[in-house]
Amino acid sequence: MKKRTFLFVVAILFSGLTLPVFAGGQKEGGTSAGQAVTLTEMDYWGGDPGNSAMKAYIASFEAAHPNIKVERTTVPFGNLLSKALTQAASHSLPDILELDNPDLQAFASTGALAPLDSFANIDKSKYYAGPLSTVTYEGKLYGLPVGNNDLAIIYNKKMFADAGLTPPKTWEDLLADAKALTHGTTYGFAFSAPTTEELTWQFEPWLWTAGGTLRHIDSPESISALKLWVTMVQKGWASKSVLNWEQANVEQQFENGYAAIQENGPWQLPLLKKSGVDFGIIPIPVPKEGMSPVPPLGGEVFTIPASTPQKEKNAWTFIAWMQQPDNLIAINKAFSYIPAYIPAAQKLVQENPLLNVFADELKTGRARTLNLGQNYPKVSQIVWSAVQAALAGTATPEDAFKQAQQQIDQALKE
Amino acid sequence: MSSFHSRRPRSLRSAHRYRLLFLLPILVDIVIVFVYPLYTNITMSFEKYGIAAFVSGRAPFVGLKNYIDVFSNPLMGKTVVNTILFTVGSIALQFILGMLLALFFKRRFAGSQLLRTLLLIPWLLPLIVSATTFRWMFDHTNGIINQFLQNLHLISQPLGWLITPNLALLSVIVTNIWIGIPFNMVLLYGGLVSIPEEYYEAASIDGANGVQSFWYITIPSLREIITIVLMLGLIYTLKVFDVIRVLTGGGPANSTQILSTWSYALSFTDLSFGQGAAVGNVLIAVSLIFSMIYLRVAKITTGPAR
């Protein structure tokens, strides 16, 4: 290439770039003065259904509030918390921040969030206690849930009918059914146990229903829950791959007919309906007849990062409008969640009876951060490592949880 | 070579100071990209830096407590072992396979240049892409690797590549090797083709066979290149992070947790930033030691080459 041509190309490249390059740079935050208001929002729903649900909500919100515009940013699920923390450190959080509900406690403890009572009057009695506890820190409300979800058992009706089985009610039933339904490429039971919070989440219904707790992970009740899982995998009634499956993979296994029973949540309902599988939903089986299932409470919450009173008030408009029963129902329908606001929840379940079991369980559901507060992530990580060790066979359930207990005690002292 | 300075006319000595301007942008860059982050990380490792401190910027000074906690954590031993296995395994095999490929391609044949080019592709794919693809291939139930092995009757049951603790580490190493082979191959190939052919001719006249030629001619001639390939590979392997995060997240049961992934987990899962920073500093210190060795071997010169 001749020297002239080379330099010419470089010059073009450079000049062609200067235009877009200098566009779009702004300092963080800031709403314009005057009537028009811009709200910045951040969430982790880059994919559907969350993405479409949020887009629809924002569209209707902006239509109803012509002077407010919402600028939405999405980040991958695994990066939201770290991103939010980085921004919190430099006081550049968006006006509205979505969080996975177990993260709220830790975040509120930093003082980065604004308590809602300074500009809102919320009738707490109209909300389910469990979900409301997820957004309560030191007695104050720091956000409101978009909606909640939990876990239940979804089973393949045809496989059950073919094998002449009835849906399981107790752990013994579940083990027997799983055994009977395992053949060929089909496993009786499928759950999710990857190296993330998803494992703890999937484990908690069994742990808590049996009467165990994360704080006392080496109690006999806690160990009994782990033994249930370990038995499933060791006997081959659940695939070893559970160690690398996310709940989305579990759903795929079920849809493809590779699992007769799965543990999953209401957000899978749209996929389940499309799959063509004749499925049924039952509550989490209990160790002994008469006990009630205690599922963990999932779902996301919207919070207001602390800033100027005016901005906080504007941000509140966004959340308040979402909590209007009609809007709440619409967005929960899109997510396939259940509202925490009782009248809306009841209405939604009437319209969609498939949510029945999930909604019922919500009443006895428990916030994951209960008693552990901002130490929950640390403890969760210790527990999921221990569960994996037992499932992989590198430790017995007793040893795995005894070691975990030591680590938890140590971690809580720091 | 006489010093350029002494031959310069007097009036131009003042020009020297403005020559530093050539370096100014890069000095700024070094501050941004090296000095400042290093400073932050070091100070953070001496503070009790929880989530509240992260947000407020104020954290109590706790001396060596983070380092003590991290070193007395039962995970530390396992993580260090994993790191050593991962690093040595990756580098050894990347190097050996790279060398074999380089030797293979040293023989000119039609199409060899094209094939060599194609082999560079793994090195150029975004890590997220490579790691995700390997994650599928290693899947226990529907991974193509298990399928191949079973079809070839090499295994009777599918192997849990990413879900069995020992195998998981191996799988992660294999993926890392795949990513690193091209870099090794190209460097070694470049060295191989510059060894004078006469050496080999003289040796074969003396009756040396292939293995002896390799051992007594090829290796010594490549001594400098080999050392550098190994050093750079080491330093870049210590930084590996994305690959493991995507493949196994550090599990199952911490069996693929290495220092870099553990540092991230401490900071962003446990929200103990001080401890995460402490582990990060251990990593940097190790890199520093090896980079000193590298500087020795590469014989960094400080003036115009001659």
Next chain:
Amino acid sequence: MAKQGGKRWILLSVGVIIVVVMLFPLYWAIVGSLKTNNQIFAIPATIFPPTPTFQSYLTAFTTEGRDLLSSLIISAGTVVLALLIAAPAAFALAHFRFRLTAAVIIALLLAQMIPPVILANSMYVIFNRVGLLNSYLGLIIADSALAIPFAVLILRAYMQSIPWELPEAAFVDGANDIVTFIWIIVPISRSAIITAGLFTFLFAWGDFLFALTMITKPGIEPITLGLFSFIGNFSQQWNDVMATAIIASIPAAILLVVAQKYIAAGLMAGSLKG
């Protein structure tokens, strides 16, 4: 003669087998992009897509098409900025005597070893303060900052091998340093500059962490971020992910084929001469 030809065929066949094995993961990604999500997870996995469909590419292109443009702008900008800074620095470090030289080289080496997460966070703090977030310029500066050390090392090595008489002659004729640099050094170092530019482009094109950290508003996400929009916490559209990834890898592939000669030369220069 026949023996020679036969040997070449054997070598070629072995070479092809090696390449096929090494590139299989790439093939696998392409196959995934042509399957539906359920087909990807079917047992057994099929080597050929049962019902090949370009639907994922369509989805990827319509949703991520803009991101491709972003990636292009950011990467091209990074190349220009990085080279603008690295080339003069490399020249200075190669030919001028500074007491600083050794220290600078060490710093450049060590800078490549700082864990990227720490880097990204520190940069966020700085960039937020000066208002460079959410801008192409900011991201270009960030990516350049990281690409420059390696670029300098490559360029310096090459420039060290330029015989000193050339610029010296120009110098005696009265040209000053900048003119010497622009009109003599740059053209001679063309091949090294192109190599350095290639590495820089590929690094910027594949960057995820800086983009994730420096972007807090929609509008300029590069394609590496766009990839993640298909990976939700509850459901993942893997075929779309793969299609996006393939599209994202095309520039790397094109550059590779076009400039493979320069890459091989560049890799050796940067590491050997130090």
